[in-house]
Amino acid sequence: MxxxxxxxxxxxxxxxxxxxxxxxxxxxxxxxxxxxxxxxxxxxxxxxxxxxxxxxxxxxxxxxxxxxxxxxxxxxxxxxxxxxxxxxxxxxxxxxxxxxxxxxxxxxxxxxxxxxxxxxxxxxxxxxxxxxxxxxxxxxxxxxxxxxxxxxxxxxxxxxxxxxxxxxxxxxxxxxxxxxxxxxxxxxxxxxxxxxxxxxxxxxxxxxxxxxxxxxxxxxxxxxxxxxxxxxxxxxxxxxxxxxxxxxxxMVERLGDDHLRAQRLAKGLAELPAVDIDPARVYTNIVVFRLRPEEVPGAVEVAPSQRFVTGLNERGVLCGTFSATEVRMVTHYEIGDSDVEATLRAAREVLES
Ligand SMILES: Cc1ncc(COP(=O)(O)O)c(C=O)c1O
Structure with missing residues (x-):
């Protein structure tokens, strides 16, 4: 890995x-x-x-x-x-x-x-x-x-x-x-x-x-x-x-920073045609979104969420699948602004490959 x-x-x-x-x-x-x-x-x-x-x-x-x-x-x-x-x-x-x-x-x-x-x-x-x-x-x-x-x-x-x-x-x-x-x-x-x-x-x-x-x-x-x-x-x-x-x-006072980064992540993902997410429904540090299956490159026998997550893994970003079409990303203390931007770049790359 x-x-x-x-x-x-x-x-x-x-x-x-x-x-x-x-x-x-x-x-x-x-x-x-x-x-x-x-x-x-x-x-x-x-x-x-x-x-x-x-x-x-x-x-x-x-x-x-x-x-x-x-x-x-x-x-x-x-x-x-x-x-x-x-x-x-x-x-x-x-x-x-x-x-x-x-x-x-x-x-x-x-x-x-x-x-x-x-x-x-x-x-x-x-x-x-x-x-x-x-x-x-x-x-x-x-x-x-x-x-x-x-x-x-x-x-x-x-x-x-x-x-x-x-x-x-x-x-x-x-x-x-x-x-x-x-x-x-x-x-x-x-x-x-x-x-x-x-x-x-x-x-x-x-x-x-x-x-x-x-x-x-x-x-x-x-x-x-x-x-x-x-x-x-x-x-x-x-x-x-x-x-x-x-x-x-x-560590309690800083949690708002995680929420701001989750918002930034959600807004960036919402700009990608393959991603179905309403940033207004991202409330705290957990970002769950759906992928439009036909817009996710890769082998059709593999679930779209898995294709996307594997592509991100190969680019140094780890996140989890929630279902065949849903993905979850969670922000936390070790995720900074540059990590959010790098994740969005990687997501764009995977979906445009
Ligand atoms: C809402 C909620 N409750 C309970 C738990 C269980 O916590 P633990 O993994 O420490 O058993 C989790 C873990 O992810 C959780 O998200």
Missing amino acids: IAAMIDLRSDTVTRPTPAMRRAMADAEVGDDVYREDPTVLRLEELAATTLGFPAALFVPTGTMGNQLAVHLQTHPGSEVVIESRGHIFNFEMGAMAVWSGALPRPIVTDNGLMEAAQVEAAIAPKVSYRTPTRLLALENTHNLWSGLPMDSARTRALTAVAHAHGLAVHLDGARIFNAAAALGTTAAELAAGCDTVMFCLSKGLAAPAGSMLCGSKELIQEAIRARKLFGGGMRQIGILAAAGIVALTE
């Missing part, structure tokens, strides 16, 4: 910043299963305060944070209402069924945003012969809808209807700080009304690993037990938490 110079596959590909590496080297550590790692405890307090929750727990991955929330707020045989392209439903290996015996109740939308009336209609009546609905799962930003942010008014409307029917609400806020930057608000405002929220330190914020699950003191106490059950009890992870503290204190 050609050494990639520009990696737009995901905002997870970033390497720790120099400040993170220094903090990791200097981190004070202890055994976190005994809750004796001072750096982890500091990160957990910072995360809880930042999101406006009483408590938080460091978990190895976003998937584990989401699935702990599902596990603690459902019971076997109950349903989770979720937008049909939600990450928890589509990309977590059926974990809600495997670990919790829960079933998704997907809601199809035409723009990624559920309406309160749709959620209400998806909740089973409380009668003895219907599968009980226990949880509403939200996602902000919404990955598969091109990083779509959801404003706090909608979150409050959805949580209100869920709570009125006795459901808990979990927010998959893997990229909640991107949503906050795009909407000009705070992550705490966007999480208000939810019972639990998970956010990732290792996506746009550039930490090497780790996510946080926020909730009530009681729920987080239970989550410590369940994290061990899921195999996520770790030891001297102050090494990782130290990078997480740098992520939260130094």
Whole structure:
């Protein structure tokens, strides 16, 4: 494989910043299963305060944070209402069924945003012969809808209807700080009304690993037990938490730069006849676009998105296919203005070859 110079596959590909590496080297550590790692405890307090929750727990991955929330707020045989392209439903290996015996109740939308009336209609009546609905799962930003942010008014409307029917609400806020930057608000405002929220330190914020699950003191106490059950009890992870503290204190403010570069990328791509994209629908750092198959050079037995991505790879640009005709590019800390321009030049070359 050609050494990639520009990696737009995901905002997870970033390497720790120099400040993170220094903090990791200097981190004070202890055994976190005994809750004796001072750096982890500091990160957990910072995360809880930042999101406006009483408590938080460091978990190895976003998937584990989401699935702990599902596990603690459902019971076997109950349903989770979720937008049909939600990450928890589509990309977590059926974990809600495997670990919790829960079933998704997907809601199809035409723009990624559920309406309160749709959620209400998806909740089973409380009668003895219907599968009980226990949880509403939200996602902000919404990955598969091109990083779509959801404003706090909608979150409050959805949580209100869920709570009125006795459901808990979990927010998959893997990229909640991107949503906050795009909407000009705070992550705490966007999480208000939810019972639990998970956010990732290792996506746009550039930490090497780790996510946080926020909730009530009681729920987080239970989550410590369940994290061990899921195999996520770790030891001297102050090494990782130290990078997480740098992520939260130094890497949030710059996310708007990633959004501007995603806009520039979208506008440049929109000028190419083979690309179908509306830059007004690129909201944060995720750029998803469709290719017009007949306009993409190469062997017809290969999917158009794959032909295009292979052509870019050969020119030192990495990105991913979403479907036979869809491609995803994600901007992040290691992508500068010149990388965006080089990507657009490479895209033009591939499509005009
Ligand atoms: C919206 C969303 N939620 C959850 C996750 C899961 O995070 P992890 O890869 O850390 O398990 C991802 C990962 O891409 C994501 O995009």
